[in-house]
Amino acid sequence: MSEFFTDLGTALPRLVEEGLRDTLLSFLGGAVLMVLVAVLLGLATHQGPIWLRGISRAIVEFFRGTSLVVQLFFLFYALPTLTGVDLGSMWTAILALGLNYGAYGAEVVRGSLAAVPKGQWETATALSMPWATKIRRIIWPQAWALMLPGFNNLLVMLVKGTAVVGLVLLNDLTFESEQVRREVGTWPAFLAALIIYFLIALVVSGVLRVLERRAQRRLGLGDFGSQKERRTDDETDDAAPAHAGVA
Amino acid sequence: MPTDSTPTTEAATSTDPAPRIEFEDVEKKFGKTTVLKDLNFTIGRGERVTLIGPSGSGKTTILRLLMTLEDLTDGYIWVDGDPLTHDRRDGKRVELKPKQIAQVRKRIGMVFQQFNLFPNMSVLDNITEAPIHVLGQSKDEAKENALTLLDRVGLRNRADAHPTQLSGGQQQRVAIARALAMDPEILLLDEVTSALDPELVGDVLGVLEDVAETTDITMLIVTHEMQFARDVSQRVMMFDGGQIVEEAPPEEMFTRPKNERTQKFLEAII
Numbered sequence: 001m002s003e004f005f006t007d008l009g010t011a012l013p014r015l016v017e018e019g020l021r022d023t024l025l026s027f028l029g030g031a032v033l034m035v036l037v038a039v040l041l042g043l044a045t046h047q048g049p050i051w052l053r054g055i056s057r058a059i060v061e062f063f064r065g066t067s068l069v070v071q072l073f074f075l076f077y078a079l080p081t082l083t084g085v086d087l088g089s090m091w092t093a094i095l096a097l098g099l100n101y102g103a104y105g106a107e108v109v110r111g112s113l114a115a116v117p118k119g120q121w122e123t124a125t126a127l128s129m130p131w132a133t134k135i136r137r138i139i140w141p142q143a144w145a146l147m148l149p150g151f152n153n154l155l156v157m158l159v160k161g162t163a164v165v166g167l168v169l170l171n172d173l174t175f176e177s178e179q180v181r182r183e184v185g186t187w188p189a190f191l192a193a194l195i196i197y198f199l200i201a202l203v204v205s206g207v208l209r210v211l212e213r214r215a216q217r218r219l220g221l222g223d224f225g226s227q228k229e230r231r232t233d234d235e236t237d238d239a240a241p242a243h244a245g246v247a
Numbered sequence: 248m249p250t251d252s253t254p255t256t257e258a259a260t261s262t263d264p265a266p267r268i269e270f271e272d273v274e275k276k277f278g279k280t281t282v283l284k285d286l287n288f289t290i291g292r293g294e295r296v297t298l299i300g301p302s303g304s305g306k307t308t309i310l311r312l313l314m315t316l317e318d319l320t321d322g323y324i325w326v327d328g329d330p331l332t333h334d335r336r337d338g339k340r341v342e343l344k345p346k347q348i349a350q351v352r353k354r355i356g357m358v359f360q361q362f363n364l365f366p367n368m369s370v371l372d373n374i375t376e377a378p379i380h381v382l383g384q385s386k387d388e389a390k391e392n393a394l395t396l397l398d399r400v401g402l403r404n405r406a407d408a409h410p411t412q413l414s415g416g417q418q419q420r421v422a423i424a425r426a427l428a429m430d431p432e433i434l435l436l437d438e439v440t441s442a443l444d445p446e447l448v449g450d451v452l453g454v455l456e457d458v459a460e461t462t463d464i465t466m467l468i469v470t471h472e473m474q475f476a477r478d479v480s481q482r483v484m485m486f487d488g489g490q491i492v493e494e495a496p497p498e499e500m501f502t503r504p505k506n507e508r509t510q511k512f513l514e515a516i517i
């Protein structure tokens with residue numbers, strides 16, 4: 001038993017040193033691209049003229065309907081041969097993750113836009129707001145609060161989704177745990193990877209929940225109330241990054 | 248705010264005799280259901296008209312067509328003689344571009360049954376948002392106007408409140424102030440007190456009576472408050488099945504309705 005913990009003690013710092021960087025980079029890059037793709041495709045599928053809706057729908061269905069692994073291989077092996085564009089491992093991983101998860105995110109964005117009450121859209125029109133003003137000032141702040149739980153879900157899935165980037169030769173946590181496994185055995189190696197993935201997911205989810213509470217409070221939802229209550233809430237919010245730091 | 252001049256001044260002095268609003272052969276279908284057909288009427292400048300009629304008779308649809316919230320299936324709507332969504336060119340009916348529609352739409356404001364305050368901003372910001380971002384007013388100017396309007400609706404002390412902290416009646420008064428902040432020529436009011444607790448109705452109607460008295464805004468009012476209709480409007484139009492079945496000044500309409508359907512309707516609601 002104590003040997004198990006010694007092995008775990010060997011595996012953990014090795015994974016953090018050797019594998020964490022690529023996992024985090026592909027996650028962060030993938031997350032940024034995911035949100036970008038989700039917003040663009042989500043807006044296009046909900047608000048675009050009919051032809052743009054068709055195109056963006058097709059893009060969403062394509063990336064949702066084909067496997068991430070195939071997309072990775074295509075971008076990494078086929079794209080350079082076909083077009084001469086070689087993105088390299090990290091950009092390939094980020095692009096594939098961002099497009100794939102972004103396609104799911106587009107549905108989250110579209111659903112959230114559709115969930116903003118019709119009266120809000122109509123009132124903005126009745127006040128003669130141009131489309132961009134209506135979206136930016138009225139609709140988006142409300143839809144944002146609705147899409148955060150969906151994004152939370154997707155980002156946690158994206159953390160785990162980065163486990164395939166070893167296929168394009170990145171030294172991520174999963175790849176490194178395969179290496180460490182040879183020295184310390186299967187259980188300690190995979191348990192170490194599991195712990196690190198779990199902690200990353202926990203931080204991501206925690207950050208998103210803070211954002212969610214902020215967004216809801218701005219809409220007067222959730223625990224919004226008297227000044228006093230609000231101040232208490234702010235304290236809880238300020239404490240959250242501290243927890244994240246410990247994690 | 249257009250606070251001066253009596254309702255008739257502009258009509259009397261204007262060189263352009265075009266009515267403020269004209270519906271010409273208006274048709275509205277939802278899918279295969281025809282809601283309005285061959286509808287023709289005009290509303291004068293500064294006139295205040297109440298629309299009554301049973302549920303489903305098309306009153307809301309008329310207001311929503313004017314606010315461009317519904318597509319006009321056929322016919323024309325003219326505002327000050329300008330086409331709202333469709334123009335007649337060489338005898339042909341042509342749809343206007345969104346930019347052109349926006350120009351005329353700016354003259355029209357609407358207050359909804361459900362208030363629809365923006366939950367992502369304070370009461371004050373609800374009112375200043377469109378003046379700043381649509382009319383291009385400076386923040387200070389918009390804020391000053393908004394505070395004056397809040398004063399008028401009796402809510403100046405709630406400027407920094409969040410919409411959810413207000414009662415329904417207060418929210419509706421803010422919604423009225425928000426519509427007025429755009430300085431509309433035409434104000435559309437669709438059952439603005441129907442969602443309110445009875446004890447809150449009076450304050451909202453009081454505000455609207457004040458607006459009617461002190462401005463020359465043309466008003467189209469859908470309401471079940473007959474006393475209010477009598478107090479503020481110069482004309483009442485009774486609708487049934489998308490048709491005007493009777494129109495008359497409120498005194499006449501409410502005391503000696505001629506049409507049988509009007510009589511039945513008024514008996515039922517009074």
Ligand SMILES: Nc1ncnc2c1ncn2[C@@H]1O[C@H](COP(=O)(O)OP(=O)(O)O)[C@@H](O)[C@H]1O
Nearest residue numbers: 277280282300301302303304305306307308309
């Ligand atoms: N979006 C819609 N789709 C289908 N039918 C509608 C829609 N809006 C209104 N209608 C129909 O149009 C008719 C007139 O409705 P409305 O203008 O709301 O009447 P009112 O305001 O006088 O009660 C009703 O029969 C209603 O069912």
Ligand SMILES: [Mg+2]
Nearest residue numbers: 306307308438
């Ligand atoms: Mg109605």
